[in-house]
Amino acid sequence: MSHTFINDRYGSKAAFWRAVVDAALGAQLTRMAPPAPGGDDKDVVRQFVTEFYRVNVGEPYLAMLMLDEFGRDTERLDYLYQRYIEPTLALVVPSIERLTASGDMARVPMDVLFFAIIAPVGGLVQEPFARRLxxxxxxxxxxxxxxxxxLAQLVVDGLLAPGAAKRR
Known part of the structure; x- marks a missing residue:
C-alpha cells in the first residue's frame, strides 16, 4: 500500500492503524465469552483468564501487537486502553474487588494483579523463544x-491459593 492510498482511503497512517486494530480486535473480542452474570466470583475470574488466553492463542499476532504497544506511552496505547482494555477489564474488576475484600485473593496493587494475568500471554504467543524452552x-x-x-489454571490457582490474601 502506498502513502497515497492510505491517505486517500483513511486520512492518515494513524487512522489506518486504528481501522486495522478495530477490525482485528473487534473480531477477537466477539470470540471471548463474557463471564456468566451473577456467577461465583472465583468462577468469573477463572473463566475470564481462561477465555483471554484461549482467544489470544487463536490470534497470536494481536497479542504480540498488544504486548509491544504496552511498552510505549503513545496515542496508540491510549486508544487500545480506552477502546479495548478498559472495557474488557471492567467485566472482571468487580469480582476481583470482592475477592480481595473477602480475603479470597491476594491484595496487591491492581497493576501488579493485571500484569500477573496479562503478561503470561507472551508465553503462549512467542513461539521462537518457547521452542528453545x-x-x-x-x-x-x-x-x-x-x-x-x-497456564490459566496455574495463574488463577496462584491468585486464589489458600493464604494468598496474607501475601504482600
Missing part, C-alpha cells in the same frame, strides 16, 4: 489450547 516445533491448535488452559 522445549515447545514442539509445530504445535497443533489443540496443543496450543491445552497450554492456554494449563
Amino acid at each position: 522445549g515447545r514442539p516445533e509445530h504445535p497443533t491448535q489443540a496443543e496450543r489450547l491445552a497450554r492456554a488452559s494449563a
Whole structure:
C-alpha cells in the first residue's frame, strides 16, 4: 500500500492503524465469552483468564501487537486502553474487588494483579523463544489450547491459593 492510498482511503497512517486494530480486535473480542452474570466470583475470574488466553492463542499476532504497544506511552496505547482494555477489564474488576475484600485473593496493587494475568500471554504467543524452552516445533491448535488452559489454571490457582490474601 502506498502513502497515497492510505491517505486517500483513511486520512492518515494513524487512522489506518486504528481501522486495522478495530477490525482485528473487534473480531477477537466477539470470540471471548463474557463471564456468566451473577456467577461465583472465583468462577468469573477463572473463566475470564481462561477465555483471554484461549482467544489470544487463536490470534497470536494481536497479542504480540498488544504486548509491544504496552511498552510505549503513545496515542496508540491510549486508544487500545480506552477502546479495548478498559472495557474488557471492567467485566472482571468487580469480582476481583470482592475477592480481595473477602480475603479470597491476594491484595496487591491492581497493576501488579493485571500484569500477573496479562503478561503470561507472551508465553503462549512467542513461539521462537518457547521452542528453545522445549515447545514442539509445530504445535497443533489443540496443543496450543491445552497450554492456554494449563497456564490459566496455574495463574488463577496462584491468585486464589489458600493464604494468598496474607501475601504482600
